[in-house]
Amino acid sequence: MIPAVLVIEDELPMRRVLRSALDGQGYRVWEAGSVEEGLSAFASRSPQAVLLDLGLPDGEGFQVVERIRETSEVPIVVISARGEERDQVRALDGGANDYVTKPFREAELFARLRAALRSAARATRHAETLTIGPLRIQCFERRVFVDEVEIAMTPTEFSLLQVLARDAGRVITHRQLLRQVWGPTYIDDVQYLRVFMKQLRQKLERDPTRPQLLVTTPGVGYRLRPPE
Amino acid sequence: MDEAPHSLLRRRWRSRFIAVRRGLIAEPRGYLVGALVTAFTTTLAFNLAAHAALAHVMLIYLLGAVLVATRYGAAVSGFTIAASALCFDYFNIPPVFAFALPDAHSVLTLGGMLLTAVVVCVLLHRLRHQRTAARASEARTLALCELSLDLSEVSRIDELPRVAERHLALLFGPYARVLLRGPGGELAASTGSSVARELAQRAVAGRELAMLVVDEGVLAFQPIASGREPLGVIGVTLAPAEPAHEHEQRVLLAACADRIAVAIDRLALGAAAHRAHVEVEAERLRNELLSAMSHDLKTPLASILTAGTTLLSPNERADGVRRELLETIVEETERLNRLVTNLLSVTRLESGRVHLNKTPEALDDLVYGVLSRLSGRLEGRSVDIEVPGELPFVLMDPVLVDQVLVNLIENVLRYTPQGSPLGIRLLASEREVMLEVADRGPGIAREERERVFEKFYRGREARQKDGGSGLGLTICRAVARAHGGRIRIHPREGGGTLVEFALPASGASVAHRISDFPDQLGVHA
Numbered sequence: 001m002i003p004a005v006l007v008i009e010d011e012l013p014m015r016r017v018l019r020s021a022l023d024g025q026g027y028r029v030w031e032a033g034s035v036e037e038g039l040s041a042f043a044s045r046s047p048q049a050v051l052l053d054l055g056l057p058d059g060e061g062f063q064v065v066e067r068i069r070e071t072s073e074v075p076i077v078v079i080s081a082r083g084e085e086r087d088q089v090r091a092l093d094g095g096a097n098d099y100v101t102k103p104f105r106e107a108e109l110f111a112r113l114r115a116a117l118r119s120a121a122r123a124t125r126h127a128e129t130l131t132i133g134p135l136r137i138q139c140f141e142r143r144v145f146v147d148e149v150e151i152a153m154t155p156t157e158f159s160l161l162q163v164l165a166r167d168a169g170r171v172i173t174h175r176q177l178l179r180q181v182w183g184p185t186y187i188d189d190v191q192y193l194r195v196f197m198k199q200l201r202q203k204l205e206r207d208p209t210r211p212q213l214l215v216t217t218p219g220v221g222y223r224l225r226p227p228e
Numbered sequence: 229m230d231e232a233p234h235s236l237l238r239r240r241w242r243s244r245f246i247a248v249r250r251g252l253i254a255e256p257r258g259y260l261v262g263a264l265v266t267a268f269t270t271t272l273a274f275n276l277a278a279h280a281a282l283a284h285v286m287l288i289y290l291l292g293a294v295l296v297a298t299r300y301g302a303a304v305s306g307f308t309i310a311a312s313a314l315c316f317d318y319f320n321i322p323p324v325f326a327f328a329l330p331d332a333h334s335v336l337t338l339g340g341m342l343l344t345a346v347v348v349c350v351l352l353h354r355l356r357h358q359r360t361a362a363r364a365s366e367a368r369t370l371a372l373c374e375l376s377l378d379l380s381e382v383s384r385i386d387e388l389p390r391v392a393e394r395h396l397a398l399l400f401g402p403y404a405r406v407l408l409r410g411p412g413g414e415l416a417a418s419t420g421s422s423v424a425r426e427l428a429q430r431a432v433a434g435r436e437l438a439m440l441v442v443d444e445g446v447l448a449f450q451p452i453a454s455g456r457e458p459l460g461v462i463g464v465t466l467a468p469a470e471p472a473h474e475h476e477q478r479v480l481l482a483a484c485a486d487r488i489a490v491a492i493d494r495l496a497l498g499a500a501a502h503r504a505h506v507e508v509e510a511e512r513l514r515n516e517l518l519s520a521m522s523h524d525l526k527t528p529l530a531s532i533l534t535a536g537t538t539l540l541s542p543n544e545r546a547d548g549v550r551r552e553l554l555e556t557i558v559e560e561t562e563r564l565n566r567l568v569t570n571l572l573s574v575t576r577l578e579s580g581r582v583h584l585n586k587t588p589e590a591l592d593d594l595v596y597g598v599l600s601r602l603s604g605r606l607e608g609r610s611v612d613i614e615v616p617g618e619l620p621f622v623l624m625d626p627v628l629v630d631q632v633l634v635n636l637i638e639n640v641l642r643y644t645p646q647g648s649p650l651g652i653r654l655l656a657s658e659r660e661v662m663l664e665v666a667d668r669g670p671g672i673a674r675e676e677r678e679r680v681f682e683k684f685y686r687g688r689e690a691r692q693k694d695g696g697s698g699l700g701l702t703i704c705r706a707v708a709r710a711h712g713g714r715i716r717i718h719p720r721e722g723g724g725t726l727v728e729f730a731l732p733a734s735g736a737s738v739a740h741r742i743s744d745f746p747d748q749l750g751v752h753a
Contacts, residue, residue: 085585085627086585103561103562103565190587190588190589191588194589194590194593198590198593208596209595209599209613210596210599210600210603211596212600212603215600216593216594216596216597218597218626218627218629218630219585219587219625219626219627
């Protein structure tokens with residue numbers, strides 16, 4: 001099936017560009033220019049993914065994320081001109097799958113969109129084995145291989161890696177990671193993350209001083225980046 | 229120990245002033261002194277009467293009266309003269325022990341004595357009055373001089389009333405108020421009572437001294453006048469005194485008001501001059517900024533527009549040419565984006581309203597992230613990284629510090645020869661965590677090491693190359709300052725530049741060893 005994407009964006013030139021880019025990649029495109037239009041289009045069209053601008057004439061994109069998440073787990077990629085990391089974190093913590101900052105390159109947008117669609121598909125399958133580039137994770141056995149060499153992991157390291165790997169390609173915020181790995185009482189203890197990420201890099205990266213797999217997004221979170 | 233000249237001056241005039249005030253007040257003790265002196269001269273004259281002529285005896289009385297007159301006022305002198313005359317008549321002019329004046333000779337002697345005593349005393353009093361006036365005037369001059377000196381040290385208008393009030397209190401007594409008029413003409417600060425407020429307003433409205441007799445003396449308000457409108461008013465209580473003295477006090481009050489007016493004018497002129505200077509400087513910066521900005525913004529825009537319109541024109545073009553034009557559009561847009569992003573950062577940071585989202589961060593983590601992102605452009609360069617085993621977490625805004633790291637490393641990429649090495653060193657002390665970025669480029673001339681942090685300033689070398697915005701280091705410095713840290717440029721031994729970027733170590737003890745963190749089971753798999 002050809003995936004349908006709902007674009008909620010009030011700037012016409014941007015919408016035009018997104019439409020032609022998505023068309024070119026073989027997606028079907030629905031368009032909306034406001035929070036209200038977006039929500040009604042979402043209800044009537046049931047798209048497979050949503051591209052959402054944060055600054056809309058009749059409200060904030062955050063509201064759209066909240067309303068959609070009440071009923072659906074559809075992948076949402078936020079497109080925002082704001083460089084403000086706080087907005088990005090808010091959208092991600094609110095349930096958006098990923099974000100791209102304007103201006104962006106076409107390739108970046110589609111990489112994020114594909115990753116969001118993939119992880120949505122995976123979430124429904126509960127894959128037993130995750131393979132990301134040189135990395136292979138056997139979830140039930142809790143074993144990790146890099147280039148077929150098994151790496152010893154502590155339970156926390158494994159949980160952290162698993163959370164990142166389930167949504168490979170997508171930024172997971174500090175709070176999301178802390179909540180899923182350590183539990184809700186630890187959501188402000190960012191330094192735990194720093195220490196364990198360092199450990200993970202030591203074990204998994206070819207060159208821990210140039211991490212290519214476990215990537216930091218300053219002020220937002222971490223991403224397990226699948227090779228291009 | 230050295231004393232400031234004006235504090236010496238202050239002590240001198242204060243003692244003078246007190247002396248003058250004391251001299252002007254009649255002393256009840258004077259009558260007692262006058263009586264005692266008279267008793268003494270009478271005794272002396274009575275004992276000498278057998279050996280001396282009446283005229284000589286009279287001189288003794290005269291001497292006593294004059295001595296008293298040198299020290300005391302007219303009333304005491306008059307009393308002493310009268311007492312001396314009576315005693316002279318009673319004890320010395322025959323018949324002794326009687327007030328009778330039997331002959332012309334004795335009348336003449338007594339009259340002569342009285343006349344001489346009165347004339348001498350009047351002369352003495354006049355002399356003393358002049359001396360007192362001279363002293364009072366000197367004290368006044370000194371007091372005003374002191375007031376002017378202190379006022380000249382005042383640098384802010386809101387400090388002025390306090391300083392002036394201190395002086396007025398010394399001169400006139402504890403009730404001293406300096407009320408300046410606000411922008412709307414109203415009197416700022418309190419007068420102490422509604423009567424005083426009304427009087428103060430009357431003085432301002434009438435532009436003249438307003439006085440009212442109250443229990444403590446005379447409440448007097450003098451407008452501080454300069455030009456057309458009074459700048460404020462000073463209020464004091466004048467002690468009840470003889471009319472001549474009251475006049476002096478009023479003159480003194482007016483003189484104080486003048487000094488204060490001069491001081492206010494000086495402050496106003498200074499403030500205006502400062503404002504004008506700031507405005508000129510801001511205008512200059514704005515102009516420089518605008519011209520630099522319009523050039524930097526318009527250059528990429530021109531390329532984009534030209535490339536776009538060329539692509540739109542109906543002429544057929546080779547694929548290679550089309551591709552080149554499209555690449556131009558993309559590259560120039562990215563350049564524009566960088567510039568606008570940097571401009572926004574600088575504006576945000578320099579507005580001082582930037583909110584730092586501080587989290588405990590490992591600086592090495594950020595450095596690795598930046599190196600990883602720039603790894604494509606770092607190819608062909610040796611990167612030497614030195615990180616201590618235990619680097620404490622630092623409270624910082626990771627997004628801003630990340631931008632600093634990118635800017636510093638991009639500078640090296642942009643301004644040092646291809647293939648030259650890059651050195652990164654992290655150092656931790658108790659007070660700070662420091663990052664050093666070292667290169668083997670051409671170096672930065674001594675006179676440019678500070679200027680490169682200015683907005684849109686580009687080093688001599690940089691000006692010949694393209695792509696920089698002249699804002700990178702400006703942002704770095706703004707970020708360092710926002711964090712209470714610092715950034716400096718040093719020459720490097722053997723050529724090249726060393727940039728030092730330091731952030732204060734967070735006071736809170738942040739655990740940084742793996743053993744300090746809970747692992748789910750606490751055992752390794």
